[in-house]
Amino acid sequence: MTRIEQVPHRTIGDAGAVGQSIDRVDGPAKVAGRAEFTGDMHVASMAFGRVLRSPLARARIVDIDVRDAEAIAGVVAVVTAADLSDIDATFGHAIRDRPILADGQVRFMGEPVVAVAAETDEIAQRAVEAIRINYEPLDPVVDVEDAIADDAVAIHTDFYPPGFAHGLGELGERDGNICYTHRITDGDAHDALQSADIVVEGTYRFPAVYQYALEPHTVIADHTGAELTVWASCQHPFLVRAELASIFELALDKVRVIVPYLGGGFGSKSYTKMEPIAAVVSRKAGRPVRIANRVDEAMVTTRRHGMICEMRTGAAADGTLVGREVRMWLDTGAYADNGPRVTATAADAAPGPYRWDAVSVEANCVYTNTAPSGSYRAFGATHLQWIGESQIDRIGRQAGIDPLEMRRKNLHQRGDILRAGGTPLDGDLIGDIEKVATALDWGAERGPDRGVGLSVGVLAAGAHPVSSATIKLGPDGRATLLVGSTEMGQGTRTAMAQIASEVLTIPVSSIDVHGADTWFTPYDRSTGASRSTTVAGKAVERAAREVAAALRETGAELLGTDSEHVVLIDGAATHGDATIPFDEVVRHRFGFSGGEIIGSGEVRPTGGTGSYAEGPVFWEVCIGGVEIEVDRDTGEVRVVHSVGIADVGRAINPDLIRIQDEGGTMQGLGNALFEEMEFSADGLLRNDTLLDYRIPTTADIPDRFDTIIVENEDGPGPFGAKGCGEGILAAIPAAVVNALGSMGIEINRLPATPERVWRAMQSSAEGVQDG
Numbered sequence: 001m002t003r004i005e006q007v008p009h010r011t012i013g014d015a016g017a018v019g020q021s022i023d024r025v026d027g028p029a030k031v032a033g034r035a036e037f038t039g040d041m042h043v044a045s046m047a048f049g050r051v052l053r054s055p056l057a058r059a060r061i062v063d064i065d066v067r068d069a070e071a072i073a074g075v076v077a078v079v080t081a082a083d084l085s086d087i088d089a090t091f092g093h094a095i096r097d098r099p100i101l102a103d104g105q106v107r108f109m110g111e112p113v114v115a116v117a118a119e120t121d122e123i124a125q126r127a128v129e130a131i132r133i134n135y136e137p138l139d140p141v142v143d144v145e146d147a148i149a150d151d152a153v154a155i156h157t158d159f160y161p162p163g164f165a166h167g168l169g170e171l172g173e174r175d176g177n178i179c180y181t182h183r184i185t186d187g188d189a190h191d192a193l194q195s196a197d198i199v200v201e202g203t204y205r206f207p208a209v210y211q212y213a214l215e216p217h218t219v220i221a222d223h224t225g226a227e228l229t230v231w232a233s234c235q236h237p238f239l240v241r242a243e244l245a246s247i248f249e250l251a252l253d254k255v256r257v258i259v260p261y262l263g264g265g266f267g268s269k270s271y272t273k274m275e276p277i278a279a280v281v282s283r284k285a286g287r288p289v290r291i292a293n294r295v296d297e298a299m300v301t302t303r304r305h306g307m308i309c310e311m312r313t314g315a316a317a318d319g320t321l322v323g324r325e326v327r328m329w330l331d332t333g334a335y336a337d338n339g340p341r342v343t344a345t346a347a348d349a350a351p352g353p354y355r356w357d358a359v360s361v362e363a364n365c366v367y368t369n370t371a372p373s374g375s376y377r378a379f380g381a382t383h384l385q386w387i388g389e390s391q392i393d394r395i396g397r398q399a400g401i402d403p404l405e406m407r408r409k410n411l412h413q414r415g416d417i418l419r420a421g422g423t424p425l426d427g428d429l430i431g432d433i434e435k436v437a438t439a440l441d442w443g444a445e446r447g448p449d450r451g452v453g454l455s456v457g458v459l460a461a462g463a464h465p466v467s468s469a470t471i472k473l474g475p476d477g478r479a480t481l482l483v484g485s486t487e488m489g490q491g492t493r494t495a496m497a498q499i500a501s502e503v504l505t506i507p508v509s510s511i512d513v514h515g516a517d518t519w520f521t522p523y524d525r526s527t528g529a530s531r532s533t534t535v536a537g538k539a540v541e542r543a544a545r546e547v548a549a550a551l552r553e554t555g556a557e558l559l560g561t562d563s564e565h566v567v568l569i570d571g572a573a574t575h576g577d578a579t580i581p582f583d584e585v586v587r588h589r590f591g592f593s594g595g596e597i598i599g600s601g602e603v604r605p606t607g608g609t610g611s612y613a614e615g616p617v618f619w620e621v622c623i624g625g626v627e628i629e630v631d632r633d634t635g636e637v638r639v640v641h642s643v644g645i646a647d648v649g650r651a652i653n654p655d656l657i658r659i660q661d662e663g664g665t666m667q668g669l670g671n672a673l674f675e676e677m678e679f680s681a682d683g684l685l686r687n688d689t690l691l692d693y694r695i696p697t698t699a700d701i702p703d704r705f706d707t708i709i710v711e712n713e714d715g716p717g718p719f720g721a722k723g724c725g726e727g728i729l730a731a732i733p734a735a736v737v738n739a740l741g742s743m744g745i746e747i748n749r750l751p752a753t754p755e756r757v758w759r760a761m762q763s764s765a766e767g768v769q770d771g
Contacts, residue, residue, distance in 0.1 A: 003746060017498040017508050018235045018719055019657035024494045025513060026261070026487060036175035038218040038233045039292055046220065047076050049281050049291035050124035052131050053300070054106035054736050056114055057140035057683020058155075059157070061104055061133065062260055064114060069127040074706050077285035077611065078127065091243050093271050094166035095179060095336040098155060098372070100247070106135070107155060107334035108371050109683045110300030115277050117285045117465040131504045140369035140683040144308050144329045147177040147368045155218040155334065155367040164237055164246065165271075167464060175530040179332065180340040182347040182366040186420070187358025192323025196314025200394045200724025204387045204669075207676035208306035208331065210767075211376050212695055215263025221278035223248070223289035228279055229256045235269045235486050236526040237516045243272045246277060259516040260689040262488035264427045266667070267375030269303050269488070271338060284531050296688040302338075303677060304376035305342055306331040307383050311350075313391040319401040321392075321410045326350040326361045330383070333372035339365040342373070345380025345460055349730075352388040353418060353429055353458045353619075369683050375528060377664065378459055381622050381730035385457040386750065389585040390413055393453075395740050403454055404437050411456060416457065418619065426714050426722070427454055427621045432645045439643040441486045442627040449632060450640075453738030454625045455731045461723055462531040462617030462716075468522035469539040471500055471547050473597040475590070477571060477583040479506060483540055484516045484524025485532040489723060491656040492532050498652050501716045503544035504551075506571040506582065522600070530723030533652060534716060535603050541645060541718035550597045554589040555580060618715055618722045621647040624731030625701075628739045635758030637673055637740070642732065643706040649715025649722040660725035661707040668732025670696045673751050 029035040046357050046423040066078045081089065081103035089100045102113045114131050118124035141147045141155060155177055161169050171180055193199055218232040228250060234240050237257040245255045262269060274291055282289040293301060309328040315321050328346060332339030347363035376382075411429045412418060416537040418425055432528050440452050481500050485492045493513040501508045516524070555573025558580050559566060565575055572579045587593050623645040629638045644661040651657055674694040678686045687693045707738040715722025739746050745760045 018502040018650070018652055020340040020500065021653055022494065022508055024491055025497050025508060026493055029189060036218060037215060037263055038231050038260055039215065041220060041231055042259065043220055043222060044271060044459045046288040046290055047285055048121040049070060049115060049117045049278060049289045050121070050128045050146040051112045051277060051291065051297070051697050052128045053297070054102065054109060054111045054582060056106060056135055057109045057142065058138040059106050059135040060138065061102060061106065061113070062136055063134045065132040066114065067114060068130040071741045072123060072130060074123040075116060075127045076119065076287065077117040077281055079115045080113070080280050086553050087247055087249065089247065091247060091272050091276055092336055093163040093239060093243060095171065095696060096163050096338045097160040098335040099692045100280055105118050108300065108369055109685060110371055111334065112277055114352070115281045115287045138703055141177070142679055142681060142683050144306070144331045144366050144368060144585045147366050148329060149231065151672065152654040154178055160207065164242060168340055168344055171539050177367040178364045179336050179367055180343055182344040183548055184347050184351070184361040186356070188412045189323045189325045189358040189360035193312055193314040193325060194323050194359040197317040197365055198395050198468060199312060199314045200391050201312040202748050204309045204311065206307040206309070206383050208370070208373070208679070208751060209234045209376065209671055209675045210267040210299050210693060211268035211302070211304065213264030213266055213268050216293040216295055217269065217274045217301055218290070218292040219274045219278045220288055220290040221275065221282040223279045224286055224288070229258070230275050230279065231258045231260065232275050233262050233269055234259060234273070234275065235265045235488065235528055236271055237260070237486070237518050238271050238484060239521055239526060240275055242516045244275060247276055248279070257518045257741070259486050262486060262720070263516065265486070265488040268298070268378045268380065270375040270526065273301055274557060295690070299677070299688050300371040300685060302337065302374040303371055304379065305339065305373040305383065309384070309387055311391060311494055313395060315395045315399065317399065319399040319406055319409055321356055322352050322619060323358045324351055327498065329364045329366050331368050331370065331373060332364050332365045333368060333370045335372045336365065337374040339373055342375065342379045346383045348373055348419065348460050349381040349384040349457060350388065352385070352455060353412045353425065355412055364625040370679055371685065372731060378622065378726040378729040379668060381457055381459040381727070381735065385455060385622055386734035386737045389455045389457070390737050393738045398709060404442060407433050407454070407456055422429045425458070426618050426645045428712070429621065429623065432539050432621055432623045432647055432710060435708050436623060436643045436645060439708065440625050440627055440641065450627060451630065451743040452627045453735040453742060455623065455734035455738060457622035457730055457734065459622050459727055460618040461529050461620035462534045464525045465535050465617050466523065466525040467536040467603055467644065468524065468600065468602045469543040470522050470538065471543045471599045473547050473582065473586060475583055475593050475595060477510065477581060477587045479504065479511045481511055481513045482521050483513070484521045485536040486527040488518060488527070490660060491653065492527070495533050495652045495656065496537060499537050499540045500544045502719070503541060503548055506567045511650040526740050529623040530726050531617065532723065533721055534617060534723045537652070537718045537721065538716070539603045543599040546599030546601060547597050550599065551582060551585055554585050557583065558588055559757060575703040620723060620727045621645055621729035622730040624728055624735050626732065626735040626739050628736060630740070630745070630757065632761060635754035635756070635761065637736070637752060637757060639669060639702045639736065642702045643708065644728040644731065645710060646724045647710040648715050648724045649717065650711055650720040651709050652721055654709055657709055657724055658707045661728050662705055664725060664728035665705065665732055666696045666701070667698060668729045671729070671750065672733035673737040673753070676751055
């Protein structure tokens with residue numbers, strides 16, 4: 001159920017679209033099977049690529065014999081690191097530490113070592129199987145505890161320069177296997193905790209989790225001359241372009257990245273992944289090459305960070321919070337990927353949106369011999385919110401204070417500064433959590449097998465506010481909208497069309513929105529961090545207003561008035577009773593049936609660089625609640641009712657918001673109850689298929705979904721909008737843990753599997769139980 005001011009469902013073709021749940025503009029093509037994904041594409045003379053990956057987590061490469069593979073009929077290229085000596089064959093937007101193909105050693109099971117291309121996929125697979133590699137096995141460092149031990153083996157010994165897009169200021173020097181540390185200090189947390197009447201503490205573990213987009217990574221590369229063209233399932237085409245240009249020493253305009261539809265992303269397709277491998281194979285083959293990961297390959301391409309966290313929280317006897325100390329170690333795998341940014345965001349999330357006398361946070365990004373970790377929806381916040389919120393509830397239980405009252409007493413309020421020098425809080429957290437409590441019938445009597453939990457957090461969102469958009473209005477009255485945000489199922493093309501429609505007063509059906517093509521699409525930093533509607537959408541609004549100004553200017557000439565007196569209504573320039581359709585306005589402007597009115601809009605930093613270190617564009621709320629039912633014989637947990645807050649400023653499309661909230665809720669349930677990538681002691685990923693890796697199914701859907709859409713028009717985006725879709729994923733695991741806590745079941749390790757819950761129930765010890 002979605003709670004919002006009642007709005008009518010409108011079909012494509014209605015103008016005045018903002019605030020309406022119009023049909024998705026990409027819906028018909030997807031339903032009819034016409035939507036083209038990278039895996040559907042076939043470029044002329046395209047060969048098929050395959051990658052031979054390391055079977056070991058850590059080893060020296062003694063020698064590679066590719067002669068049998070090269071002798072197979074139909075094989076057009078076999079590439080090893082030895083073929084890449086003429087380029088700097090490393091990449092990494094945060095730390096440039098990742099080789100395109102393993103050079104001299106492998107650092108995780110699944111690391112690409114050799115890439116091949118052949119006339120067919122079957123021949124390519126035969127070639128991979130014919131390659132012989134002699135490894136010298138080395139003992140892997142799989143666990144974070146082992147990686148940070150004083151006598152730990154260094155996974156990396158070379159110096160690596162920082163990448164071009166980490167946005168974190170100075171990264172600092174590597175300390176053993178710790179590649180980045182982020183600290184937040186405000187006051188003396190040690191003294192605050194020493195003087196606290198109530199102190200709770202614990203050590204917590206969060207698992208490695210796979211994003212599980214339906215479409216694994218797929219890329220086609222054509223590097224057959226002085227230019228490089230890539231068709232890729234990537235979320236950040238302009239960042240991928242920049243990284244490819246750096247690797248191959250090409251000018252930016254010699255690299256073209258084209259993004260068709262994506263079959264989901266959730267952060268797994270952020271930044272550069274498989275594109276460099278496809279490009280080097282194409283370069284050697286002299287023809288385009290497609291590489292499509294299998295699911296098991298995608299799972300060792302990127303994942304969510306596992307984490308160990310130590311947290312202490314103190315309060316006065318009346319429940320007033322006084323201090324918090326946090327130390328955490330995030331497992332970034334063998335290469336940094338987006339680890340530094342995830343680590344910084346986790347540090348930001350550690351204090352929660354609460355008032356403190358003092359806080360101390362130390363977050364460390366740690367190398368291990370496991371698959372690299374990157375972005376996953378609501379990263380950082382999902383890692384920390386369940387820990388911090390469970391300690392708030394534990395303090396409340398010791399003080400005899402209801403969880404809702406604990407939050408009323410201690411939460412920051414609108415306009416407060418959450419982080420020194422950062423953006424003020426732009427939401428009403430107390431009002432939002434009270435809405436959740438009301439929806440859950442907070443305080444009602446429940447049976448012994450039922451529990452309820454609340455959760456409040458915020459996520460630094462919309463960082464790197466750099467986006468541009470262009471709108472072209474033609475002589476037929478139709479518009480073409482060019483914006484670089486990637487459509488990956490979240491509905492961004494629909495939302496962008498609605499924003500343009502609202503300003504131009506033409507139907508959404510008269511606006512064409514295409515996928516990103518870096519040769520033609522204006523620059524957009526990335527699709528992620530809930531930034532598209534807020535940042536790219538604002539650029540679209542500004543571009544549309546520029547077109548609208550030109551329409552009023554020319555309309556004024558036709559209507560015999562000043563432009564400020566011209567009103568745009570239903571695709572026409574009007575003044576009084578006189579109405580001139582846009583197609584006539586455009587033809588008059590250019591003197592014949594041709595020409596286009598072109599408007600451009602941009603969003604860029606003001607008073608800074610726009611880096612993450614300077615604060616978010618807005619704070620996305622991570623607020624939700626659940627009612628659960630626990631089988632006390634088995635420990636199985638079932639969520640019967642979930643409530644999410646979408647504090648969006650202005651709802652561009654309520655249905656898209658609701659669907660985002662429900663999808664995020666299901667992913668949150670997976671993180672809370674089921675999902676965990678299991679690595680053996682030798683670094684082998686043991687559950688790399690859907691048969692073994694448990695994700696939520698339709699059987700796990702709560703009996704009741706509530707999405708409460710809050711509109712205060714207080715966001716920095718178009719018409720007061722701000723992004724959503726990530727916060728609920730952080731809120732749900734925390735709410736589940738707190739619901740268990742309300743039943744006397746304390747959890748310090750996720751997922752809360754039936755066995756862990758059952759064991760916690762069996763223990764009568766006070767405090768957090770060892771999972």
